Amino acid sequence: MNFYKKGTFILLLSLIMLLTACSNSGESSEANADESNEGTDNGDPITIGQINWPENIAVTNMWKVILEDEGYDVELTLADMGVQMASVADGSLDVSPEVWLPVQDKSYYEEFKDQANFAEEPWYDNGVVGLAVPEYMDDINSIEDLNENKDKFNGEIIGFEPGAGTMEVTHDVIDEYDLDLELVESSEAAMIQSIRHAVENEEPIVAPLWQPHFIFAEVDLKFLDDPQKTYGETEEIFMATREGFESDYEDVYKWMTNWELTEEELGDLMVDVQENEENPMEGAQKWVEENQDVINEWKE
Incomplete structure (x- = not known):
């Protein structure tokens, strides 16, 4: 073999080795990427249902911050309770993060x-759930007082989004107490604005x-006594997930099942988010940064 042919052969051999190494490196990178995405459902975003309620906006944005900090892609999907559960x-x-039991969302649970x-x-x-009136309405302290004062309310109970568990229970309250008032459907924001205007x-x-709800910190309201306990007494809030979520996202599922908030913690989170109403994630980010010890307990 002359020098020229020998040099050409060595050059070709080197090129083949280089291409092989690059190919193996690419396969290795892909394998590492696959390993890093293990348990993330092939990189699909985690979808979390959101309802336009203050505590729901607060906790959904909190989880978006927490999970995106961990490298997950999170999508918040605005939908009412019936659509979420279906x-x-x-x-x-x-994930549907806010199921009130044993009373408010019992129909969806069943x-x-x-x-x-x-x-x-x-x-x-x-x-706590119930019918509320302003504190200055001294003569109205029970649901049983409403009929004789129906004209004061123009025969209306001002409600929010239809399909919410509490709205369904309020229909039951009207039936069980034989109230001569109509439940008016609107939105949570419109209801709150009506309360602010009335109190002003x-x-x-x-x-x-x-409760929890920020409106109780803004204006003085009281829950009416519910002798028949139609609204129930103390309500607890649970999370619901789709079948298979616990295996597709083992770590996330573990963190979410360990998730627990005290009244003070949830109140602070709601305030931080409310103060950043235009960008609720900023408020959630602030709370997350200040409560890493709480979050770390969920991750244990």
Whole structure:
């Protein structure tokens, strides 16, 4: 073999070795990428249902911050409770984070308990639901007082989105107490604005409300006594996930089942998010940064 041919052969051999090494390196990178995405459902975003309620906006944005900090892609899907539960049941939504039990969302639990996974433990255990009026309405302290004062309320209970568990229970309250008032459907934002306007002008208003809710920090309201306990007593808030979520996202599922908030923690989170209403993720990010010790407990 002459020098020229020998040099050409060595050059070709080197090129083949280089291409082989690059190919192996690419395969190795792909393998490492696959390994890093293991358990993330092939990189699909985690979808979390969101309802336009203050505590729901707060916790959904909190989880978006936490999970995106961990490298997950998270998509918040705005939908009412009925749509959320049906979507979790058919597998098109990963997480519905706010199921109130034993009363408010009982109908959804009964309908979908065999098609979705409901967490065994609540993430919040001190919820209160009922009809509320301004504190200055001294002569109205029970649901049983409403009929004789129906004209003060123009025969209306100012409600929010139809399909919400509390709205369904309020229909039951109207039936069980034989109330001669109509439940007006609107939105949570419109209901809150009506309450603010009424209190500012010291006018009568009655609305189905729940705690935790920031409106109780803004204006003085009181829950009406519910002798028949139609709204129940203490409500707990649970998470529901689609079938298979626990195996597709083992770590996330573990963190979410460990998730627990005290009244003070949830209140602070809601305030931070409310103060950043135009960009709720900023408020959630602030809370997450200040409560890493709480979050780390969920990740243990």
